[in-house]
Amino acid sequence: MSYRVALNFEDGVTRVIEVKPMETVMDAAYRQKVNLPVDCSDGVCGTCKCRCEQGVFDLGDDFLEEALSEDEAQEGYVLSCQMVPSGDCIVSVPVPSSSCKLTPAEFAVEVSTLDRVSPTTIRLGLTLPDPGTLDFLPGQYVNIALPDGQTRSYSFSSAPGASEASFLIRNVPGGAMSTHLTETVTLGEKMSFTGPYGSFFLRQVQRPVLMLAGGTGLAPLLSMLEVVAETGETSQPVHLVYGVTTDDDLVEVARLEALSQRLPNLTFACCVADEASVHPQKGYVTHHLSDADLRGGDLDVYLCGPPAMVEAVRNFLAEKNIVPASFHYEKFTPADISTSEAA
Numbered sequence: 448m449s450y451r452v453a454l455n456f457e458d459g460v461t462r463v464i465e466v467k468p469m470e471t472v473m474d475a476a477y478r479q480k481v482n483l484p485v486d487c488s489d490g491v492c493g494t495c496k497c498r499c500e501q502g503v504f505d506l507g508d509d510f511l512e513e514a515l516s517e518d519e520a521q522e523g524y525v526l527s528c529q530m531v532p533s534g535d536c537i538v539s540v541p542v543p544s545s546s547c548k549l550t551p552a553e554f555a556v557e558v559s560t561l562d563r564v565s566p567t568t569i570r571l572g573l574t575l576p577d578p579g580t581l582d583f584l585p586g587q588y589v590n591i592a593l594p595d596g597q598t599r600s601y602s603f604s605s606a607p608g609a610s611e612a613s614f615l616i617r618n619v620p621g622g623a624m625s626t627h628l629t630e631t632v633t634l635g636e637k638m639s640f641t642g643p644y645g646s647f648f649l650r651q652v653q654r655p656v657l658m659l660a661g662g663t664g665l666a667p668l669l670s671m672l673e674v675v676a677e678t679g680e681t682s683q684p685v686h687l688v689y690g691v692t693t694d695d696d697l698v699e700v701a702r703l704e705a706l707s708q709r710l711p712n713l714t715f716a717c718c719v720a721d722e723a724s725v726h727p728q729k730g731y732v733t734h735h736l737s738d739a740d741l742r743g744g745d746l747d748v749y750l751c752g753p754p755a756m757v758e759a760v761r762n763f764l765a766e767k768n769i770v771p772a773s774f775h776y777e778k779f780t781p782a783d784i785s786t787s788e789a790a
Contacts, residue, residue, distance in 0.1 A: 450532045452502070453584055454481065459644040460544035460551050463582040466532050472497075473528040482547045483540065488528045490514055495527040501651045502536025537584065537650075551590075551641040554581060558636045559611055561628065566695045568663060569616040569628055571601075573638060583607050585649045585670040586749070586777075589642030591624070599624045600644075602751070602777075604666035604699075606673035615666040615698065647751065647777040649674060652681040654772055655742055659732050659760055660689045661752020662696055664779065668751060669699065669706075676709040686740055687715040690732035690756070694724050732756065733763040744769045750776040 449465045452472055456462075466475040473495060476483045486494040490510025496519075506520065506529050515526050525538070544551070560572025573591075575581055583589075585606060590598040591614075605613040619625045632638075649671040658668045668687060675681060691697050697717060707713045718735050719726040728735060732752075741764075748771040750760055757778045764771070 451535045451582070452532055453535075453537045453582075454483075454540050455500075455537060455584075455646060455648075456540050456542065456544040456547070456549070458543040458545070459646060460549065461584060461587060461643050461645070462544070462549060462552075469531060471528055472525075472530045472532065472536075472538065476527070481549055483527050484542055484547070485528060490526050490529045493526065497525055497527050497530075497541065498539045499523050499525050499530070500537045500539055502532060502538075503534040504530050504532045504536060506530060537648075539646075551644070553639060553641045554589075555637065555639050556612070558632055558634055558638060560613065561632060561634060563618070563629070564698045567618050567693070568696065568698045569618050569625070570604075570698075571614045571616055571628065572611045573614075573640070574611050578608070578610055578612075581607075581612065583643035584645075585674045586647045586667040586775075587643040587645040588667070589640040589644065591638065591640040593623055593627055595623075597623055598641075600779075602645075602647075602664075602667035602670070603643075604669040606670055606677060609673075615663040615669075617663045645777070647749075647775055649749070650747065650773065650775070652683050652685075652747070655683050655746040656685045657736075657740060657742075657746050657748045657771075658685065658687040659748070659750040659752070659756075660687065661732065661756040662691055664751035664753070664756075664777070665689055665699060666751075667777065668749060669702065671749065672703075672706050672710065672713065676706055676713075682712060685710065685713045687713070688732045688735050688740075689715060689717045690735075690752075691717075691719055693721045694719055694726060697726065731759065733759055736763070738767075741767060741769050744771050746771055747773045748775065750774070752778070754778045 449467050452466050453463045464475050464479045484494050486492040493514035510529050556573035559574040562570040564570050588600050588602040590600050592598050601614040604615050660668050703715050718728040
């Protein structure tokens, strides 16, 4: 038996390593050619200090207080040279991946799905020769390459381990990726992407969850919901509010309905901002958040959408004096370059 430990570096690059029973994270990382920061490897210097965001582990007591204080340990900080996992873990490493001589993994893929699910949205499915070589955290993204060397960033809408990696791509008139997918690409064509990247990913569900999606920002939340539905590890309520600009932008509703059948604690609502919409619920996401949904802040919030939406939600919560237990959000721009932040 071995455990999966996701090392999430400060530049957003993630690498998943396998850790053997009774093996330290440091030793496992070096065995797999990931050079984590270290000076002493004896729990003395504190150079290898990281933060475990999720998982169960043992630190022992063979380290100095100067290297890791009791207060730091209570806050989830660890010394990777002393940390011995006893389950899967997520560890934030406070240095860029390049300083650990690590480069983002590159994957050769084949186009297996290419559906124009609406006039404004394309569903792209990419298949790897060996899907088991791709490991990511639900909510993360990759950089998909175009023939001219440009890349565009897209979040997975599929769960880790799926036979096909899927993405929701906004069909932007004149956009480089949109033009390539609508005018050039055919099924079976070869493409490539690098990654995974991002600090926007699903944490352990320990309290009610509120998910807010704008447009194709639904994609990473779908990936998260797939994982929650597959594992069945939570009885906590999960509520999703999905907002779009026009009726054409409203996609994957049938998939949300199917997920709600698999995940009885999931509820969702959709809304369309266009006043001419035929959808019964109009307006913005914030128009469809009740005090009951906000639970006085006793919840985890995951938000993905364009910058204006993200700022509107943040202002809305501030005006309501709501401070969520945790608040994770990702903004994306029309060029599909994503930025992730957490509070």
